[in-house]
Amino acid sequence: MDTIIIHTDSKKTSALVAFLKAFNIPFKLIKDEKGEDHPYHPDFVEKILERDNSARDGNTIVYTDTLRKDLFQE
Numbered sequence: 001m002d003t004i005i006i007h008t009d010s011k012k013t014s015a016l017v018a019f020l021k022a023f024n025i026p027f028k029l030i031k032d033e034k035g036e037d038h039p040y041h042p043d044f045v046e047k048i049l050e051r052d053n054s055a056r057d058g059n060t061i062v063y064t065d066t067l068r069k070d071l072f073q074e
Contacts, residue, residue, distance in 0.1 A: 008016065013029070020027045030041075061067070 006016065
């Protein structure tokens, strides 16, 4: 099976879906929570947003020369 990824706006999506159905071609339409097309898998987006919120809460590590030396003992 081949996979084709098409990025399009919502106006063209309905025409593409009709075309795929007419030719009996299986497809998967992924949209985000706002109903808009989304290029990334929802689980991946959720993880990135969690990490972003965690960093905003101060859960970060400052990369310094001391840390580099401890990690990569030259």
